[in-house]
Amino acid sequence: MKVRTTQLFTSYLLLLLLLAAEFGVARLPLGEAARGLVLIPALMMVGIVAMGFMELGKAPQTARFFALAGAVWLAILLGLGCLDPMTRVLYPTQSTAVY
Amino acid sequence: MTVTETRSQTSYLSDGYTLRSWLLTTDHKRIALLYFAAITFFFFVGGIGATLVRYNLLSPKGLLGSAETYNRLFSMHGVVMVWFFLVPAVPTTLGNFLVPLMLGARDLAFPRLNLLSWYLFILAGLVALYALIVGGVDTGWTFYTPLTSFYSKGHVVATVVAVFIAGFSSIATGLNFIVSIHKLRAPGMTWHRMPVFLWSLYATSVIMVLATPVLAMTLLLVAFERLFRIGVFDPAIGGDPLLFQHLFWFYSHPAVYIMILPGFGVISEIVPAFSRKELFGYKFVVWASVAIAVIGFLVWGHHMFVAGTSLYSALVFSILSYMVAVPSAIKVFNWLGTMHKGFIRFDAPMLYALGFIGLFTMGGLTGLFVAALAADVHLTQTYFVVAHFHYVMVGGMVSAYFAALHFWWPKITGRLYPEMWGRAAAIIIFVGFNVTFFPQFILGYLGMPRRYNAYPPEFEALNVLSSGGASILAIGYLLPLGYLAWSLFYGERASANPWGATGLEWTTPSPPPTENFETTPVVTLPPYSYPYTETSRDE
């Protein structure tokens, strides 16, 4: 129980720190491209919840496999899904035609 | 291992005769039969839609007269066939029945969840029927926005809700299968001793579990957009209708593999059983299924080559689409390899299976046409595509479903069906199918667009031919309904293993007792250990 208590409080503290960090990063005058950085603390927080609170590390192997599958497939959806809007360009004619 | 001996001798069919004993059952075998009833009903509802569609197209002007009626008919045909027949057909019926039997387990991991999934399916079906009776939907099964969200005059929200609920039924089934296969394999049943049918249901379930939620959320977004007249797909405010298509096909392309993968599994059981020979290249067949399930998620963009996506995305999706065709090809070659030097018998299941191999190969090969970018530009959204996916879905998947139904019928019901009728139906279906859909390839190449209730007169001859074929096909599909029902009452009693096939399901009586096995079986041999291979094996 003692070990678990320490573990839980450590996770909690880390979560609060990251929340503060996230809050701070969002307030920095960052350019458009750097805005996504805010998501790094957020993803770390998700990791801490999974490991600290949900005990994913101690879960049966199958459970870890399923969690990993979920993450990979979400990455497929978002990754391949972004491909189209991020690379979409129209191909205009270079010059106006003469009539 | 604790074993309860009390009820293990009674057949699951005679374990209670009350309505309650059926409607509240958690026995996977009884739930499978409940699904059989529901799915057969929807197959014929969808079939009526198809019949009327083909009737309308007998004349270039459209015999039904009204475009609106036609649009609602083909939309209904699509929605019902996709979500209420093709997706659930094999997994919920034969899958539910066979997964625990093949694993050597007493039931699925979560029997109550299994029953819940049937109730969800029925609820979804009722909502769909409600939508149908009050007037149906006129958007096609693809629900493209902004047509669906702003312009449709049909009952979009009800239909979408029906599909949403059916989706959760399918998630529950998939989840149950995956956990059961991971956790409930009998002693000695290692991963590489699992029958291919289980492997392919595993791959199917992966898709059900990971793709269906995406569809569910997408449909919620569509319903929101329809109800509040604003949404993320609305181009008027900068939203992207192509986002809808991306999300829709993220589910609906893998969904094609939900439909066909169980078929692969069925054929991989039947071909060795009727060739009396080990499955050729077992591991290749198995891992090809897994590869299809994974790569199948990476190809959805090939439905959008002319939709206005970026050039780069089209190129990436095209090459990935070719990749997914490779494992399918591997499977076809392995089935042929299994027949090589076999002792081939021509019972009805084998005839259906041979039909499957032929029709699926044609469906697969025509898939290459539409994966080739420039050819797709010409062929997509025409009857070529209609023919292509019917070859895979109907020629392939429905043939596999019938093959499986005949193969395991004695196990499920304890009765034999009349063999001659079975063979006749298999041949009629094969012929009728080709007459119906082959002309559609030509129509498509000539440019006839999909979803037209009236068409230019030069397409008439081929359309009439196609409709003629459809009537043969309809007879082919009605025949099994008749003789299988007949066999329930008058069929000869089946022994535990009428085909002399391998697999744990054949070691228990037909029909199996409620708890499947008297004692938990122990697996010592690889699958498909037919005598032929045992004697000639020199290891």
Place this chain on the structure above:
Amino acid sequence: MRSLLPQASANAAEVDYLILALLLASCLVLALVFGLMLVYVSRYRADARVERGKLAQKTWRLEIGWTAATFVVFFGLFLWGADLYVRLFQPPRDALQIYVVGKQWMWKVEHQSGQREINALHVPTGRAIQLVLTSEDVIHDFSVPAFRIKHDVLPDRYETLWFQVEKAGVYHLFCTQFCGEGHASMIGEIVAMSPPEYEDWLGQSASGAGAHESMAAAGEVLFTRYGCGGCHGEGGVGGKQSGGGVDAPPLAGLYGEKVTLDTGAVVTADESYIRDCIISPEKQRVAGYPPIMPSFAGQLEEENLLRVIAYIKSLKPTERR
């Protein structure tokens, strides 16, 4: 009597070759599969007393073999299809532009010189044509089987499609994206005529009833009516240049130029860009100008937008900086 599917455009033959190659490959595979199936089925019947011999033990070589073979063939087919597709994406520089608006359930066409047609499109042969496509409501699809082309037509967005007709004639135009009740009636014809005949046709339509002014001229009227000149200067010379008090960018000579946005990004001022600037000016603002442009969303219908764009495209730069 027109043939069922003529090869009427420059790339129709190329697409047909690709389809033919696919067909041949498929037939070979089908022959192999059905052939083997028939041979095995007759030779290895359960009651056939044929010498079966020993079974092959090492099957993985075969497996690797046919897997590799399929890969190679598929990759070749991919390259072929992709190459052609990429060319279909890029119109030649001197393409003649024609504007097409789809709506439930008709095609509205407008030529540069102002001729308008419904469910018909007259084009000259031997000349690259680029269509600028947009929709007023749902997604449609502009499909001409005889040219082996099709492309979706989306609302609030410009898509383009180009082709070059080689054979004069009348060809089917279909909407192939399901668009509602009248989907099957959203058909029309493409009339391809020799250049002299086309000139005649243009002349006739211009002098006929309801003589049309050119798209650019119609756009100029709209330009004045909506007060665009108030900021951008008459003739789009630019706010400062016209002596006005408003600092708005010049429009003359804008089309086809590279524009630097306030985000630092550089974009080409094509039809889509100009459209965006009119509808949502905030989205891609030109660097160095104040954000004062109002949005004209909902005020200009698609056809009028196209006319204003045609007008802006027709403006020649007054001075080169």
Place this chain on the structure above:
Amino acid sequence: MSEAVGGHAFQYSSARHQAESAVSGMWLFLATEMMFFGPLFLAWIFCRHADPAAFDAGARQTDLFIGTINTALLITSSLSYSFGVAFIETGRRRAMILCLVIAWLLGGAFLMLKFAVEWPHDFERGLFPGAEFVFTPAERNGAQLFFVFYFFSTAIHGMHLVVGLGLVAWIMLRAREFTPSRNTAVFVVGLYWSFVDMVWIILYPLIYLIGRGP
């Protein structure tokens, strides 16, 4: 019905076997939940990409204070539930119930803040896309997309939280059944509860932080 034999259902070989299956099943369900929220994230990317400036203008109108408090509430709630799990594993049922009550109340507080305070406030300020929408024409489109995303995703998340509250309440009602060796249900519901928290941890920056600027 699947009757229990020696403390486990008849298709399992042991109670541990059954517990492992239940935990794995829950994780698989959570994987489906991840995919369920996937389209929302993709929609966020598409919408923001369409018109970043106006989308950001929308984000600036959100109530950062309530959003941050709510994030802290959910994290604390998740912590409290995890303590509940730890307590039942050592047999301290009373302590478990106390932790679950706290977790439940914190979750309830989130819902109150979100839907009884923040949403009404948003509606008053004309942030719901419609005739009353407050943004200038230039920002209108992108901001509408933002607020469609905002209302839709918070509603879906809220529904998950309501389901979670129901499950936690169910566990509290059945608290007497749980022992140090028999508590899979407590743990499995905890997984769901923490997952709802995770979703919010991702939604929080997407809604309140990115594009807010200094």
